[in-house]
Amino acid sequence: MSETPTIGIDLGTTNSAIAHAEAGDIEILPGDTGDRTTPSVVAFDEATEQALVGRQAKKQAVSHPDRTVFAIKRFMGSDEVILLGPRDCAFTPEELAGLILKKLKHDGEAYLQESIDDVVITVPAYFNDRQRQATKHAGAMAGLTVERIISEPTAACLAYGLQWADDATVLVYDLGGGTFDSSLIDITDGLFEVVATNGDTRLGGNDWDALVVEWLEDRIEREYDVSVTDSPQLESRLFDAVKTAKHELSSRRSTTISIPFLEHDEGTTDVEIPIDRQRFDELTSDLLETTIDRVERLFVETGYRPQDIDEILLVGGATRMGQVRRRLTDRFGVTPSKRINPDEAVAIGAAAQAAILDGELEHGGERHPRQNAQHLPSPSDTVVMLDVTPQPFGVVLIDQETYEPYYHVVIERNTPIPARESYVTTTAREYQSEIEIQVYQGDNSRIEENELLDSFELGPLLERPAGEPTIEVTFILDENGILNVHARDVDHDVGDEIEIQPVFGFTDDELTVMQQNLPPIR
Structure with missing residues (x-):
């Protein structure tokens, strides 16, 4: 630094x-x-x-x-x-x-x-x-x-x-x-x-707030005949009131959710609804157990x-x-x-x-x-x-017998970082001149349930019968948990490498422009 x-x-x-x-x-x-x-x-x-x-x-x-x-x-x-x-x-x-x-x-x-x-x-x-x-x-x-x-x-x-x-x-x-x-x-x-x-x-804690707000909206509708679900302004007031109550329940057994002058079609209403720690815990227990x-x-x-x-x-x-x-x-x-x-x-x-x-x-x-x-x-x-690394990294491979794609984990979750792991693959078709490498993150056996990080093609390869080329792919995970992938044809010294960039990712030039265009802070 x-x-x-x-x-x-x-x-x-x-x-x-x-x-x-x-x-x-x-x-x-x-x-x-x-x-x-x-x-x-x-x-x-x-x-x-x-x-x-x-x-x-x-x-x-x-x-x-x-x-x-x-x-x-x-x-x-x-x-x-x-x-x-x-x-x-x-x-x-x-x-x-x-x-x-x-x-x-x-x-x-x-x-x-x-x-x-x-x-x-x-x-x-x-x-x-x-x-x-x-x-x-x-x-x-x-x-x-x-x-x-x-x-x-x-x-x-x-x-x-x-x-x-x-x-x-x-x-x-x-x-x-x-x-x-x-x-x-x-x-x-x-x-x-x-x-x-x-x-x-x-x-996170916002989900606790959301559950209590749902309960509060139901109480307000039943006790005061006021609906607040269609108003962003009123929803915001409810969330503020619930956050205050949550903080108070950290040191008290009970409190009152107070919302003065709650606006609605017929005018305003002063809302006061008591809540105790037991009720709060019951409403949110499923989140805690998760x-x-x-x-x-x-x-x-x-x-x-x-x-x-x-x-x-x-x-x-x-x-x-x-x-x-x-x-x-x-x-x-x-x-x-x-x-x-x-x-x-x-x-x-x-x-x-x-x-x-x-x-x-x-x-x-x-x-x-x-x-x-x-x-x-x-x-x-x-x-x-x-x-x-909190989640595994892997690739899509083709089964040489069934020719069906499957997900192959290269770096397992909870692997110490930095990490370096390689695997060897080959071609699935006769005289294939390129091989696509699709990089995913996730631990689901269903390919589509994992997150596609990036993909690239290695080639041109010397055209040979299916299964003959030896393709070595290396995953390198740095100290930040960010991935680089290298691939090469071992027999004919054809190689390529990328730093995995998200599909939404920005180039350095784009980042510079976006930085310049950020609005000033007041």
Whole structure:
């Protein structure tokens, strides 16, 4: 990395954070409002053609839901186009994520009084190749060089392990606003080794809110004879009220969902509906059990037992729900740790990884800590982090007997990265001059149920009988979990190689243009 500040960013579904490491001290950098996290919310003001990001965007969401987008992280890596405003201004998910990163960059530079160029950005452990590429693209649009992409549970464990240097086996339970991850991580003498990971990129605290909102809408209709399902403005107010109630139930047994002056066709109504912790838990228990099932798979896949766990680390704001701590304690017999802030752990770990790349945690140096900095002791040995790939990579091959296509896994899920695996294939037709290589990510035996990352053709091949050519294909997975594929005709030295780019992907020139065309932030 360059001589610019050592920076880590947690690009979250609900909130994002930026952290700075210097000589073993890591601090969360506050935004222009003094807050330590920035809402991952973007709005577009057509009158000024400027973007609102963070708290400003969130404040105007109730009055202008059509100009506001939440949880953009859930769309990363898709070909979704988001339309904002009455004139339906079109944005890609990468552009909107780029605006959030641009805001973090701007606030960080204002606080440090230095330019920020290089960063480490975290992603959910279960993000696939396409989503990781999209995150790098978003960083480029914000004017950042993304030096490394690391998984959120790994970053959180890194923050934990550097602060409390004891060897341990840690279960990371990471429930954010829009994604869920679980990872088993072994810490031994400065080595952070991810054993396995599992998760769901479409499951998070927002889903808890949505279920309670459905219940609330039904209660309002029955008790007040008011329907709110067709009004985005009213829906937005309900979600805000439910989020407030959820936060209150983290420390209280009961609360009241209050929505004053709820507008409807006949006028306005003051809504007050009580809800207690038991009702909240009943409404959302299926979601919680889905996360527990994901954790259970880690033990099945690895042979670890619950009694092998020394610590359960909670990450993500949604883990403040009391049901999470209680259920994990009941199931695994370990009370989750409160040692680190679940909202800040990932950003701190990202900055720690940036410091490792810079050599900060190895060599120490002269210390000038700021008042709010967190000190991470420099270990006597080199800190090493070994992550795994969350989902397998494979190709389509043709059965030489039935001539039917089938899915062949080349790199298994939970393989340590970086990784390199090869396989040998051949032609299926007589005198075939080219061979197509289709690269997928996923673990379903049905080809169409996996995600096509890219495809390319190797050729021209020397024409020979079917089955005679020896084609070697090599998958190389880098430290970011991003894939390169090489292929060659072993006998006749014909070769080709590609870095797998998502089918929606952007060239460097396109990224430069998109960066220049991003609306300014107000």
